[in-house]
Every structure is written in structure tokens, then in C-alpha cells.
Amino acid sequence: MLVQYTIIGILFLGALAFGAFTIILSRLLQPHRPYPEKLETYECGIKTQGTAWVQFKTSYFLYALVFLVFDIETIFLYPWAVKFQSLGLFAIIEMFIFLIILIIGFWYAWKEGALEWR
Amino acid sequence: MGVNLTLITPELVVTGLAFVVMIISLLVPKDQKKGLAYLSVFGLITTLVILYLMIDVQGTLFNGMYVVDAFGSFLKMLVVLSSLMAIIMGVQYVEKFITGFVGEFCFLVLFATLGMMTLVSAGDFITLYVALELMTISFIILVGFGKRIFRATEAAIKYLLLSAFSSGVLLYGLTLVYGAAKTTNIDGIMEYIAQGETPPVLLLGIVFLISGFGFKVSAVPFHMWTPDVYEGAPTPVTALLSVASKGAAFGVFMRVFLKALPGNVELWMPVIIAITVLTILLGNFVAIPQKNIKRLLAFSGVAQAGYMLLGLVAFSTVGVSAALFYALMYVFCNMGAFGVVIAFSQAGGSDEIQDYNGLWKRSPFLAAVMLVSLLSLAGIPPLVGFVGKFQLFKAIMEQGYVWLVFVALGMSMVSVYYYLLVAKAMYLKDPKENTPIKVPMGMQITLLATMIITLFLGIYPTPLTNLATQVAKTFF
Numbered sequence: 001m002l003v004q005y006t007i008i009g010i011l012f013l014g015a016l017a018f019g020a021f022t023i024i025l026s027r028l029l030q031p032h033r034p035y036p037e038k039l040e041t042y043e044c045g046i047k048t049q050g051t052a053w054v055q056f057k058t059s060y061f062l063y064a065l066v067f068l069v070f071d072i073e074t075i076f077l078y079p080w081a082v083k084f085q086s087l088g089l090f091a092i093i094e095m096f097i098f099l100i101i102l103i104i105g106f107w108y109a110w111k112e113g114a115l116e117w118r
Numbered sequence: 119m120g121v122n123l124t125l126i127t128p129e130l131v132v133t134g135l136a137f138v139v140m141i142i143s144l145l146v147p148k149d150q151k152k153g154l155a156y157l158s159v160f161g162l163i164t165t166l167v168i169l170y171l172m173i174d175v176q177g178t179l180f181n182g183m184y185v186v187d188a189f190g191s192f193l194k195m196l197v198v199l200s201s202l203m204a205i206i207m208g209v210q211y212v213e214k215f216i217t218g219f220v221g222e223f224c225f226l227v228l229f230a231t232l233g234m235m236t237l238v239s240a241g242d243f244i245t246l247y248v249a250l251e252l253m254t255i256s257f258i259i260l261v262g263f264g265k266r267i268f269r270a271t272e273a274a275i276k277y278l279l280l281s282a283f284s285s286g287v288l289l290y291g292l293t294l295v296y297g298a299a300k301t302t303n304i305d306g307i308m309e310y311i312a313q314g315e316t317p318p319v320l321l322l323g324i325v326f327l328i329s330g331f332g333f334k335v336s337a338v339p340f341h342m343w344t345p346d347v348y349e350g351a352p353t354p355v356t357a358l359l360s361v362a363s364k365g366a367a368f369g370v371f372m373r374v375f376l377k378a379l380p381g382n383v384e385l386w387m388p389v390i391i392a393i394t395v396l397t398i399l400l401g402n403f404v405a406i407p408q409k410n411i412k413r414l415l416a417f418s419g420v421a422q423a424g425y426m427l428l429g430l431v432a433f434s435t436v437g438v439s440a441a442l443f444y445a446l447m448y449v450f451c452n453m454g455a456f457g458v459v460i461a462f463s464q465a466g467g468s469d470e471i472q473d474y475n476g477l478w479k480r481s482p483f484l485a486a487v488m489l490v491s492l493l494s495l496a497g498i499p500p501l502v503g504f505v506g507k508f509q510l511f512k513a514i515m516e517q518g519y520v521w522l523v524f525v526a527l528g529m530s531m532v533s534v535y536y537y538l539l540v541a542k543a544m545y546l547k548d549p550k551e552n553t554p555i556k557v558p559m560g561m562q563i564t565l566l567a568t569m570i571i572t573l574f575l576g577i578y579p580t581p582l583t584n585l586a587t588q589v590a591k592t593f594f
Contacts, residue, residue, distance in 0.1 A: 004316065004318055004321050004385065007321075104140060107144060108140065
């Protein structure tokens with residue numbers, strides 16, 4: 001038993017050593033010549049404005065979630081649509097159950113005002 | 119397509135119920151959603167009856183991805199029972215503090231219930247993970263949905279981050295076990311391990327699995343989220359989280375370790391024993407200085423998780439049956455205690471223990487329920503907690519862990535101290551105000567039921583013991 005746990009211990013040490021090794025090695029090998037432009041924050045090549053710690057609307061997040069609902073729906077519908085004829089009635093029923101579940105979720109999001117920009 | 123859907127009738131009922139509740143909640147105005155709670159309660163009672171009738175049914179679905187057996191049905195009953203009580207006790211609380219969200223409360227509890235029911239029946243790592251996520255995501259929303267309640271948002275963020283982290287660890291473990299056994303099926307893994315030789319990668323997987331499940335049952339090195347989340351969440355959600363999610367996670371823990379990995383028990387048992395001892399020690403000692411009743415119950419819950427793990431340590435039919443008995447008895451005791459906390463905070467009190475001063479003058483009933491629940495959790499003889507602990511200790515004694523019995527017994531003594539601190543506040547100190555507390559009808563019935571069951575099973579535990587023993591035969 002101890003032998004086996006020792007192997008795991010060695011693995012953890014190895015993982016730790018690998019991380020430390022790469023960081024230290026790159027620090028040793030890199031040329032260190034900083035100048036103001038190089039130290040500046042990169043923002044798509046334009047001059048930076050303000051800090052990165054800005055508040056943004058959580059509505060974006062809601063939109064992303066609602067988008068995800070349709071995204072998943074599409075991903076699931078594609079293979080089904082391709083194999084539609086050979087899968088038969090059972091798959092149609094299954095797909096409709098899936099769609100109903102998704103639509104209820106979407107209905108909820110709509111009703112609760114996730115699609116209104118406030 | 120020979121799928122025998124009658125095997126999953128309870129799950130289908132809960133799924134249907136959750137969607138019906140969700141649709142109705144979309145249709146009726148915000149202030150008229152109380153009926154949804156009645157509907158959910160009615161549906162859950164139906165599910166409970168179906169589950170009770172199905173306790174002997176056995177079978178697998180979807181090529182072994184879903185297993186229906188007595189063990190699963192027992193834990194499903196536990197989960198449904200806790201959700202039932204949480205909804206009955208929570209409706210008024212939600213109406214008062216999180217007005218307009220009764221519908222959400224009901225259907226999210228139902229979805230969480232569905233997740234937990236699927237979790238204890240998982241016969242495959244894929245089912246296990248999906249069920250676990252359904253449960254966890256519903257709980258994250260439930261923890262945070264009372265955003266006007268002080269600290270609910272903080273609790274939700276903490277719970278979100280830590281459960282994402284623990285899911286990651288668990289998933290890593292599942293992947294490693296899959297990598298070694300080349301199958302995700304629990305029976306398949308058992309067959310693989312029976313062949314002999316354990317590669318190190320499998321052991322690594324097992325270590326990750328222990329950590330992942332440890333998070334869910336709040337065993338000690340992984341318990342940090344418990345007190346903060348319990349304190350911040352709306353109290354009915356805390357109650358549900360403390361009994362049902364712990365019970366379900368514990369069930370799947372047992373299923374994976376007793377069904378899939380019994381072949382190398384000598385490898386993982388030392389780790390489980392270490393975790394158990396730490397959980398019992400830390401849970402009980404840290405509970406002592408707590409000033410907030412929800413934090414106290416959180417740490418007591420950590421300690422109770424340690425006692426339940428003793429059933430896994432015993433690694434025998436007696437041990438499993440004792441652990442199942444304990445898990446079910448824990449539902450009644452903890453629900454009783456949390457019910458009192460809910461009723462008290464509805465009446466305007468805070469969760470600080472010093473506010474419970476002189477509770478028996480304001481409401482003798484609440485004080486009595488709290489006292490019975492706490493004493494039962496501590497394991498005082500005429501109550502069911504004593505029987506549960508006795509069976510667990512007997513089970514590990516049979517396996518020769520005498521020192522472990524002494525540790526657990528000593529820590530039970532310690533637990534009596536902090537439980538009695540609450541009792542002392544309730545009975546010996548004078549209240550700040552004398553207004554009697556009104557307890558709503560549904561709450562009164564539930565609390566009375568938990569108290570009577572706690573007393574009854576303490577005096578006559580045979581029916582439940584027999585049931586648990588019969589259920590535990592699933593494993594050995």
C-alpha cells in the first residue's frame with residue numbers, strides 16, 4: 001500500500017517540480033530589458049483608457065445564457081436532422097421532449113424579463 | 119427500444135411535477151403562488167408512496183447507466199421526505215423574506231430533488247456527474263435567490279466557486295479511474311479491479327474521488343464552505359442542503375466505493391479512516407465557540423457526516439445499515455432543529471444563539487422541539503440519535519476499531535456540551551421580550567411529526583432497523 005502511495009507522492013513532487021522548473025528556467029534565460037511602452041497594458045493596439053476594473057452590466061451574462069439555450073438546441077438538432085429518417089418515431093418524440101424542456105426554460109427567461117435591456 | 123420506464127416512475131413523477139409547477143408559476147400572478155407549494159407537497163407525497171411500494175423492485179436501465187435497487191429507493195425516500203419538509207416549512211419564510219419567489223422556490227427544490235434521486239441511482243459515472251450537476255446548480259440558485267437576505271449572495275458565490283472546484287476534482291478522479299478501467303460503468307470497474315493489479319493512476323483517481331465526494335458530504339479537509347453557505351443561505355434551503363444533499367452525496371459515495379472499488383479496500387480505507395477521525399474531531403470542537411445557531415448546526419452537521427462515514431469504515435452489512443439508519447434519523451432531527459430556526463426568524467428573531475434566551479416562555483412548543491432534536495443529535499438515550507450512534511459504534515467495534523469507538527464516543531460527549539448550551543439559553547435565561555411566537559399550521563404539524571418520530575424510533579427502532587438491514591444487503 002505504501003509503495004503505491006509513494007508513487008503518487010512522486011507524481012505530485014514531479015508535477016510541482018515541473019511547474020517550478022519552467023518558471024525558474026524562463027526567468028533565467030529571458031533577456032530583461034524593460035522600457036515604458038513595453039510595460040504598458042496591451043489593449044488591441046490602442047492607447048489604454050482607465051483601469052480594467054470597470055463594472056459592466058450583468059445583462060450581458062443573461063443574454064449569453066439565453067444564447068446558450070439556442071446554441072445547445074442547434075448542436076443537438078443537427079445530428080438528429082441528418083439521421084432523422086433512420087432513427088424513426090422514437091427519436092422524434094425524444095427530440096420534441098427535449099425541445100419542450102428548452103422552450104419552457106426560454107419562456108421562463110422571457111417572462112422574467114431577461115431579454116429586456118435595463 | 120425495450121426500456122422499462124415503470125422502473126423510474128418516481129423520477130418521472132418528480133420531473134413532470136417540476137415542469138407543471140414551473141409552467142403554472144409562469145401563468146399565475148406573483149402574489150398568488152402559494153397553491154404551487156400545496157401542489158408540490160401533494161406530488162412529493164405521491165412520490166413517497168410510489169417509492170415505498172417500489173422498495174423491493176430491482177432492475178437496470180439504459181445499459182446499466184441507471185440502477186434501481188433497494189439502496190437507491192431508500193435514499194430516494196430520504197431525499198423526497200426532506201424536500202417535502204423543506205417546502206412545507208419554507209413557504210411562509212420565502213413569502214415573507216423573498217416575496218414573489220414561491221414558485222421558483224418550489225420548482226428549484228423539485229429539480230434539486232430530481233438531481234439527488236438520480237444521483238443515488240447512478241450506475242455509471244456519466245449519470246453520476248450529470249445528476250450531481252443538476253443537484254448542485256439547483257442548489258446554487260436556491261442558496262442565492264434571496265438576494266435581499268443579508269449574505270445570501272456571498273454564500274451563493276462561495277458555494278458556486280467551491281462546488282465548481284469540487285466538481286472539477288471529482289471529474290478528474292472519474293477520468294483517472296476511467297483511464298485505468300477503460301469503462302465508466304460501476305459494475306465494469308468492479309470487474310476490472312477484481313482482475314488484480316492496481317495501477318498507480320487508479321489510486322490517484324481514488325484519492326481524487328475521495329476529495330470530490332468529501333466536498334459534497336462536507337468531510338473535514340473539504341468542509342470550509344459549509345458554515346458560510348449554511349449561514350448565508352435562506353434557512354429552508356440550508357435545512358434541505360444539510361440533510362438531503364448530504365444524504366444523496368453520501369449514498370453515491372457508498373455506491374462507488376462499495377460497488378466499484380471494494381477490490382482494493384485496503385488501499386483507500388486508511389484515507390477514509392483519517393478523514394473520518396478528522397471530521398468527527400474538528401466538527402465537534404469547532405462547534406463549541408459558535409455564536410450563530412446556523413453555524414453551530416453547520417459544524418454539528420460536519421461532525422454528523424463523520425459519524426455517517428463510520429458506516430463506510432465498518433465495510434460490512436451492519437455498517438451500511440447503521441449508516442443508512444443514521445442518515446434517515448439525521449433528517450428528522452436536523453429538520454426539527456432547522457424548523458425551529460425558521461419559525462423563530464419568521465417571528466422576527468435573529469439567528470444568534472443569545473436571541474434564543476428564554477424561548478420556552480415565548481413558545482414552549484418550539485423550545486421542546488429544539489431540545490428533542492438537539493439531544494437526539496447528541497445521542498441521548500431515549501431518542502433515536504442514541505440508537506443510530508449505538509448501531510454505528512457496534513458496527514465498527516465488530517471490525518476491531520476499538521480506538522475509533524473511543525474517539526467517536528468521546529466526541530459525542532463534547533457534542534452534548536454545545537447542544538446543551540443552546541438548551542441552556544432556551545430554558546434557563548430570561549427572554550428580552552415576552553411576546554409569544556405564533557407558529558403556522560403546516561410548520562406545527564411538521565415539527566410535531568419530527569418530534570414524535572424522533573421519540574418513537576428511539577424507543578422502538580426495529581421497523582427502521584429491519585428496513586435498513588434489508589437495504590444494506592444490496593452491497594455484500
